Amino acid sequence: MSEPSSPRIVIVGAGPAGIRAAATLVEAGLHPVVIDEGHRAGGQIYRRPPAGFVRTPEQLYGSEADKARALHLLFDRMADEGRLTYCARSSVIAVHEGRLHVLGEGGAEVVFYDRLILATGASDRVAPIPGWQNAGVFSLGAAQIALKAQGVALGRRIVLIGSGPLLTLVGTQLLKAGADVAAVLDTSSWRQQMRGFWGLAARPIVALPGLTLRARLGRRYHAGVTPERIDADGQGVTGMRWRDAGGRERVTPCDMIGIGWHLRAETHLTDLAGCAFTYDELWRQWLPKADEMGRARNGIYLAGDGARLLGADGAEIAGRVAAAACLADLGRPVPSVGADLRRLARLERFARGLAQAFPWPGAMVRALPDDTIVCRCENVTAGAVREGTTLGGGEANRVKSLSRVGMGRCQGRYCQLAAAELIAAHAGFRPEDVGRFRGQAPIRPAPIGAFLRES
Known part of the structure; x- marks a missing residue:
């Protein structure tokens, strides 16, 4: 347990970045508070199903099963031993001058902090397609969450459209689970994908399995497509109209469509915390400014995909590094981070190769x-x-x-x-x-009743 005079450190997010940040602080003798919207730690990438779920980690996470299992066990052990405080099923809806406004199952409350590590992750980056407002259109992430958390496919005949590694991953996961995937449509052409080759070569051990997953899709996969329109009737989606790389119009009947173009950083809390932003031309989005250790401003640190879109491995490393920066600023002994910073630089090259190979369809x-x-x-x-x-x-x-x-x-x-x-x-x-939309509190819908308390 920490000393009575220890600073109050709050981590928002219990994904790979938040878990590793918490572990680094616990090892240093501190007692962090971890706030997360999930019912169990793991984040989106290592989301855990309800108790009694019959699918194994290997079925849920594939080649990443060992990483997921290790993170889950690490966090659960720290929580069970009372070395951190875990606030599950809780959403931070506002932040201001050392105070977090948290919406949990018991209503809204204020949590104070001296240091704040934001490990808020990312969500799907989606682009509008005519007809996408109809029932039966989901993000790729939603399709993946339904598969992981409930073991279900969201349609009987499925079309996926977008670009990036998640497109291929979700397609192969659905196929492995027995779903009928009619087509996987990638808006990035083969030529465009080759432009990111040198960046992707920074992590061949990751790039090659990605190609293997692509091969499993077989003739379902089409590169360089142009989405035209989503057809629907009164019951929902009926088909996807698209043009192939040669310009030929195609129609694929389906009752579910998943869309997504890689990820967008979740930055609403970072914005409300007063952090600065810069526009990243390659990622085509506004990303928060931070130094290489994750320092965004005095007492606030950023880690994971909410700061830099480096994936789960990068999030783990960034979580350790941000916690180390926090320890250094507190005058505490700091673990060596040189090797971690070099790995982050390599992951950055790989991520930017992905962004170039699978661009936003501006x-x-x-x-x-x-x-x-x-x-x-x-x-x-x-x-x-x-x-x-x-x-x-x-x-x-x-x-x-x-x-x-x-x-x-x-x-x-x-x-x-x-x-x-x-x-x-x-x-x-x-x-x-053009600039960016200003953040507004609450950053999530909050019922009025949550703010009403009896005297």
């Missing part, structure tokens, strides 16, 4: 028809975003106020990147000149 988004729904929460069309740009100029928050894009339950998580492309194209700007 041109596709900019060409969306006016009647395409961009913001599903508020039913805002591409035409409404363009009209808002005409009336208010090419500034993201002004267009947001005029069109209501990004004002719904997800607070722009699914539409902000597409809206920025549309605004920039219509105004003749670059996406980075």
Whole structure:
């Protein structure tokens, strides 16, 4: 246990980054508080199913089963021994001047901190397709979560569309589970994928298994496609219309479509914490600024995909490094991080190779028809975003106020990147000149009743 005078360190997120950060602090004799939305630690990538679930870790996580099992056991042991405080099923909905506003099963409460490590992870980066607002359209991550947490496929006949490693991974996971995957459609052409070769060569032991997974998809996999429209009737999705690399129009009947173009960093809390951001042209999104150790500002540290999109291995390393930075700033003995920093640099090269090989489909988004729904929460069309740009100029928050894009339950998580492309194209700007939507608290929907307490 920590000394009575020990600083109060809070970690938000119990994925690979949060678990490794917690372990580093515990080894140094501190007692961190870990807050996470899941019912059990593991994060999205190593999400754990309910107790009594019959599928094995090998079936759930494939080649990463040993890593998942090790992280789960490490965290559970620290929690069982009382060496950390774990707040499960709890969402941090706001942060301000040393206080976290946390929404848990018992309502809302305030948690104070002296040091804060944000390991908030990432979510699907999705792009609008005409018809994507219909029932039966999910993100790739949602399809994967349903498979891991409940052992179910979300449709009887499935089409996946997007780009990036998750597209291939989810396709092969569904096939292995016995699902009927009709097609896996990649918007990145073979030529584009080869442009990221030298970056991907930084981790051949990861790149080669990825090619093996691709091979398992066989003739279901198509590169260089252009999505046209999602067909639907009153019951939901009925088919996917797309053009192949040769320009031929194709229609694939299905009742479920999964979409996703790699990941977007989850940065809402980082924004509310007052951290600075910079636009990353290769990733086509705003990412928070931090030094190589994860220091974003005084007393706040960033780790994992919420800061740099380096995947699960990178998140583990970044969690250790951020905790080491925290220890150094507290004047405590610090474990050596030289080797970790070198590994992060190599992972950075690999990740940027992925971003180059499987890019965000900016041109596709900019060409969306006016009647395409961009913001599903508020039913805002591409035409409404363009009209808002005409009336208010090419500034993201002004267009947001005029069109209501990004004002719904997800607070722009699914539409902000597409809206920025549309605004920039219509105004003749670059996406980075448009700016980003300002973060608003609460960052998750919160019931009024959660804030009402008896005297």
